[in-house]
Amino acid sequence: METVLVIEDDSTMLRGLKDNFEYAGYHVITAVDGEAGLNAALDTKADLIILDIMLPKINGYEICRLIRKEKLDMPIIMLTAKGEESDIVLGLNLGADDYVTKPFSIKELLARVVAFLRRRKQGEKDTYEFADFVFDISARRLLKKGEEIKLSPKEFNLLEFFLKKQGKALTRDEILNVVWGYNTFSGHRSVDRFVTTLRNKIEPEPHNPAFIHTLREVGYKFDPML
Amino acid sequence: METVLVIEDDSTMLRGLKDNFEYAGYHVITAVDGEAGLNAALDTKADLIILDIMLPKINGYEICRLIRKEKLDMPIIMLTAKGEESDIVLGLNLGADDYVTKPFSIKELLARVVAFLRRRKQGEKDTYEFADFVFDISARRLLKKGEEIKLSPKEFNLLEFFLKKQGKALTRDEILNVVWGYNTFSGHRSVDRFVTTLRNKIEPEPHNPAFIHTLREVGYKFDPML
DNA sequence: ACCAAATGTTACCGATTTGTTACCGTTTCA
DNA sequence: TGAAACGGTAACAAATCGGTAACATTTGGT
Numbered sequence A, B: 001m002e003t004v005l006v007i008e009d010d011s012t013m014l015r016g017l018k019d020n021f022e023y024a025g026y027h028v029i030t031a032v033d034g035e036a037g038l039n040a041a042l043d044t045k046a047d048l049i050i051l052d053i054m055l056p057k058i059n060g061y062e063i064c065r066l067i068r069k070e071k072l073d074m075p076i077i078m079l080t081a082k083g084e085e086s087d088i089v090l091g092l093n094l095g096a097d098d099y100v101t102k103p104f105s106i107k108e109l110l111a112r113v114v115a116f117l118r119r120r121k122q123g124e125k126d127t128y129e130f131a132d133f134v135f136d137i138s139a140r141r142l143l144k145k146g147e148e149i150k151l152s153p154k155e156f157n158l159l160e161f162f163l164k165k166q167g168k169a170l171t172r173d174e175i176l177n178v179v180w181g182y183n184t185f186s187g188h189r190s191v192d193r194f195v196t197t198l199r200n201k202i203e204p205e206p207h208n209p210a211f212i213h214t215l216r217e218v219g220y221k222f223d224p225m226l
Numbered sequence C: 001a002c003c004a005a006a007t008g009t010t011a012c013c014g015a016t017t018t019g020t021t022a023c024c025g026t027t028t029c030a
Numbered sequence D: 001t002g003a004a005a006c007g008g009t010a011a012c013a014a015a016t017c018g019g020t021a022a023c024a025t026t027t028g029g030t
Helices: A011-023 A034-043 A060-069 A085-093 A106-121 A153-164 A172-180 A188-202 B011-023 B034-043 B060-069 B085-093 B106-121 B153-164 B172-180 B188-202
Strands: A003-007 A027-031 A048-052 A076-080 A098-101 A127-130 A133-136 A141-144 A147-149 A212-215 A219-222 B003-007 B027-031 B048-052 B076-080 B098-101 B127-130 B133-136 B141-144 B147-149 B169-171 B212-215 B219-222
Touching: A003 A011, A003 A034, A011 A027, A011 A106, A027 A034, A034 A060, A048 A060, A048 A106, A060 A076, A076 A106, A098 A106, A133 A153, A153 A172, A153 A188, A153 A219, A172 A188, A172 A219, A188 A212, A188 A219, B003 B011, B003 B034, B011 B027, B011 B106, B027 B034, B034 B060, B048 B060, B048 B106, B060 B076, B076 B106, B098 B106, B133 B153, B153 B172, B153 B188, B153 B219, B169 B172, B172 B188, B172 B219, B188 B212, B188 B219
Parallel strands: A003 A027, A003 A048, A048 A076, A076 A098, B003 B027, B003 B048, B048 B076, B076 B098
Antiparallel strands: A127 A133, A133 A141, A141 A147, A212 A219, B127 B133, B133 B141, B141 B147, B169 B219, B212 B219
């Protein structure tokens, strides 16, 4: 059974999280302050950590940093107070994998945890790096030098597909089938249009692409020269 | 039943691969270091090899090279740690057929294996090598000593056809039918024109061709003296 | 229902690719 | 030896393809 460590000082919240995760079939360990949380993280082998930022004794950022310093690579999902963009970036830089802003729905948090552990178990990546970009699937976010670049859903899915198929030629049909779905009625040129918008967002020189290369008569190929 | 040889030192990964491939209906042989792997590759007649690069005793590149040196042509899929383009190029130059970067999804790897064995059964390869060229169909590119040579769509398709029919005399009609399509209106001389441009891109001495030979009154023949 | 964002489609433009022709040298064979 | 056949290839014309702006439509949130 997979183990989730929840570090949270608000006892009502903690109880809610514990109940829900146990109901969903996880083994839950809890800690109510930073010190206990850090010890639990280092001692037990949790598969995933849910970490509040505001904590007595040692704050969440510090815990995050210390865990990573010990070369432990379990996923960490941070709980942050509402929309402080800078806090989020700080947390991610310290090694967190994802964040959820309070107030949040338990259902959403649970969904992220499940998705995370599934990918982890199947050895799928949840982040891809190229040039100075970090593409984070679970957080559905693209960062360039730590700064977020907003992508529409299609743009995100398209880039995700490109990253998963790095170095391979992809036909417009393959792209349509995967990104748009097998029963789409969209035409081939829709792919081109989204490639253009993606290029405008990620290519330093959209006219001389470094990442998304055109293959005439075929389609496209994502190939960041590393 | 088809046999897959998995050479991988991480026992967890090895177990995962073995289970999945057996579940998918393959006979699986395993080896946990380079020496054992090489022996298994040379002794048993595996239909396909999955080869980790980082291995104790003999590394994956070396195994790849030694297998090819013995003129064994089973497909080799390399597992590379990171998307190091140079590693990948090195591997492909040493005779690997495809690569998957860790971490990868078992599903994806399985899909590639299935695709490979299907093509192999039909006698098709995914990459072709001649002199210091590597022609990679799925990445749709031609490398000369690791450097890309740009080909137009027709040039690419023509070279692909030549490579698939290595050593066979091809009439202009056959070439037109396959590369241009059965309902083309193009004339015979178009073939000549593209042969010329191809020669200019790949032949060291276009006037004294080493690869694409003219067969007077017949057509052409691709024949790299190996 | 309204507005804003996202998505899909179309049309035009420019760059590349492709097909054809013409001219030339080479080979073949009488 | 000379004419005919053939392939090599430069040069030009035509077709094709992808980039993208602009517009239309759909979707989602409030």
